[in-house]
Amino acid sequence: QYLTGALYLNKGQSVTIEMFKEGTEKVVATTTYIVEKTFKVKPSDVYVLEDEAERADRKLVLITCASYNPKTGLYEERWIAEAYEKK
Numbered sequence: 001q002y003l004t005g006a007l008y009l010n011k012g013q014s015v016t017i018e019m020f021k022e023g024t025e026k027v028v029a030t031t032t033y034i035v036e037k038t039f040k041v042k043p044s045d046v047y048v049l050e051d052e053a054e055r056a057d058r059k060l061v062l063i064t065c066a067s068y069n070p071k072t073g074l075y076e077e078r079w080i081a082e083a084y085e086k087k
Contacts, residue, residue, distance in 0.1 A: 006062040009035050009081045015060065033060045033083035040066055040077040048080050058085040 009015070012035060019029040041048060048061060060083045065075035 006064045006081045007066060007079050009038055009062070011035055011037060014086065015062070015081075015083050017060070031058070032086040033058075034086050035081050035083045038079070038081045040079055043075070043078055045078070048078075048082075057087075059083070060085075 014032050014034055016030060016032045018027045020026060021028050048063070051059070062081040062083070064079050065077075066079040067077040068075050
């Protein structure tokens with residue numbers, strides 16, 4: 001349930017990633033990304049992980065499960081949020 005918040009991201013919102021020094025609470029790097037698009041795919045659609053060589057921007061892809069089916073006990077879709085580094 002770490003990325004369930006990704007379900008509520010919308011285009012134009014920002015996501016900030018902080019990197020900490022190992023074993024401490026000291027932030028050593030911060031990068032902010034802007035959500036460009038959100039969409040759902042089937043679990044087998046792994047193309048969303050492919051790198052877009054034509055873009056020079058750093059890309060962040062957040063993926064979480066969506067569309068839980070209680071009859072099968074499976075999540076039938078993946079929710080994707082693609083974001084690019086804020087300049």
